[in-house]
Amino acid sequence: MIYQTIRENIPYLAEGAAITLALALALLAIGLLVGVTLGLMQRYGGMAVRLLATLIERLLRAIPAVVLLFLFYYGISTFYDISSFAAASLALGLRSAAYQSQIVRGALASVPSGQMAAARAIGLTRLAAIRHVVLPQALRQAIGPWTNEALSELKDTSLAYTIGVVELMRQANYIVSASYGHTLAVYSAAALVYLLLSLAATRALARLDHRLRVPGLVH
Amino acid sequence: MSSRNLMRVSHLTKYFGDTPVLNDVSLEVAAGEVKGIIGPSGAGKSTLIRCLNGLEPIDSGRIWLEDTELTAARANLDRLRSRIGFVFQDFNLFTHLSVADNIRLGLRRVRRLGRDEADHIVHRELARVGLESKWQQYPAELSGGQQQRVSIARALAMEPELMLFDEPTSALDPESVGGVLRVMRSLVAEGMTMIIVSHEMAFIEAVANDVLFMAEGRVVEEGSAEQIFQHPQQRRTRQFIDGIAAALIGEASEEGGGA
Numbered sequence A: 001m002i003y004q005t006i007r008e009n010i011p012y013l014a015e016g017a018a019i020t021l022a023l024a025l026a027l028l029a030i031g032l033l034v035g036v037t038l039g040l041m042q043r044y045g046g047m048a049v050r051l052l053a054t055l056i057e058r059l060l061r062a063i064p065a066v067v068l069l070f071l072f073y074y075g076i077s078t079f080y081d082i083s084s085f086a087a088a089s090l091a092l093g094l095r096s097a098a099y100q101s102q103i104v105r106g107a108l109a110s111v112p113s114g115q116m117a118a119a120r121a122i123g124l125t126r127l128a129a130i131r132h133v134v135l136p137q138a139l140r141q142a143i144g145p146w147t148n149e150a151l152s153e154l155k156d157t158s159l160a161y162t163i164g165v166v167e168l169m170r171q172a173n174y175i176v177s178a179s180y181g182h183t184l185a186v187y188s189a190a191a192l193v194y195l196l197l198s199l200a201a202t203r204a205l206a207r208l209d210h211r212l213r214v215p216g217l218v219h
Numbered sequence B: 001m002s003s004r005n006l007m008r009v010s011h012l013t014k015y016f017g018d019t020p021v022l023n024d025v026s027l028e029v030a031a032g033e034v035k036g037i038i039g040p041s042g043a044g045k046s047t048l049i050r051c052l053n054g055l056e057p058i059d060s061g062r063i064w065l066e067d068t069e070l071t072a073a074r075a076n077l078d079r080l081r082s083r084i085g086f087v088f089q090d091f092n093l094f095t096h097l098s099v100a101d102n103i104r105l106g107l108r109r110v111r112r113l114g115r116d117e118a119d120h121i122v123h124r125e126l127a128r129v130g131l132e133s134k135w136q137q138y139p140a141e142l143s144g145g146q147q148q149r150v151s152i153a154r155a156l157a158m159e160p161e162l163m164l165f166d167e168p169t170s171a172l173d174p175e176s177v178g179g180v181l182r183v184m185r186s187l188v189a190e191g192m193t194m195i196i197v198s199h200e201m202a203f204i205e206a207v208a209n210d211v212l213f214m215a216e217g218r219v220v221e222e223g224s225a226e227q228i229f230q231h232p233q234q235r236r237t238r239q240f241i242d243g244i245a246a247a248l249i250g251e252a253s254e255e256g257g258g259a
């Protein structure tokens, strides 16, 4: 009976898992783009730029995720017809950017200053030196801490359920209300799917880390 | 040797905070000249040589590379740096790039050469430092001496008019020093203009046309290698040269005693 409920609803759980994964990828991509920008601003910007980046970072970290979700969905809806998926990607993506910027800033600082000096010494501009020498080294350094951030965001996609994104958690809720009494089983199945997604993400990132490893260099 | 000045430095002064690190330093380097800079640790040698390609900002004084003033407010420092090769004490090879890519980066992004032309120069310069077979390796896979030779190749690939060396052998095992000095000797033989900061006194004495002795941020004495090493005029210079000779003798007798 329980098994049947689960088995019948596997397609819905899979659909939810797909949306969860898509949301995680979208928010992490936004977070990476904005996070790297904020990190670079904080590391290399002048006084005003650094201050601005730090202000944005603090602000995004101070606001609860659910408030950000409501702000971006219901707030933007008042003047633009935004989908709940897009709003969730933006809200969670920007919050992730704040965390990712800290990772990037630390990784940039860990690149020895001789690397920048050597890059400038052959005539590269500061921007080119950052782009071709410092940033690639920093991003490799960042993969470890970035994996933690990615896993944490994967779980937090479930918050998007509050603004109606039909991701894994919301699918589980639908199934629960349609099938009387199997609450525990259905949520357990959802938990299992989150676990599987986490394991897959960890593996993929470990493989990336391995592939980008520089020969001879001990991390 | 032509007497045309390739680099001219006049009344250079630099502070770190309130401490003067360079105090009214002036020097001239003729095209084809090899200038040695020696002096105790903390004398300001590294700071001086880093000022010469604009890696360190200065507080006052002026620096020219031929007719272009590095210290001018509107100087294109990136452009000027590409004309000056710099070899660091600790190599500073780009750790994430292969040997070939270390050399290729400046060729592609600064000199804007095409792929084939860049590859041609990569192999030419690696051959020049005797490491042609290492082009696919990464810096961490090479010995210190090999890394330093790659870093010399990286600088030479830009076809600089002047090469600056900041203690290129100080971070090396004794057995790696020879290979790097051999490469530098071949540059001397080719007529490259060079400024070399080094503690390898025998090497400086052998290759330098002119030697600066620095202490406490000043040029204490400048003269021919023979003057500085054999007949120093200043008491401070004599102390330094004698001190090094004594240290070398001490080392030699220690080794003798241990054997």
Ligand SMILES: Nc1ncnc2c1ncn2[C@@H]1O[C@H](COP(=O)(O)OP(=O)(O)O)[C@@H](O)[C@H]1O
Pocket: B016, B021, B039, B040, B041, B042, B043, B044, B045, B046, B047, B048
């Ligand atoms: N970035 C820096 N900040 C502050 N002081 C420095 C810095 N770099 C060098 N110094 C100081 O300047 C002096 C000269 O240093 P340096 O040029 O490295 O001497 P050398 O190369 O002759 O050993 C030393 O007293 C050193 O402590």
Ligand SMILES: [Mg+2]
Pocket: B045, B046, B047, B167
């Ligand atoms: Mg030094």
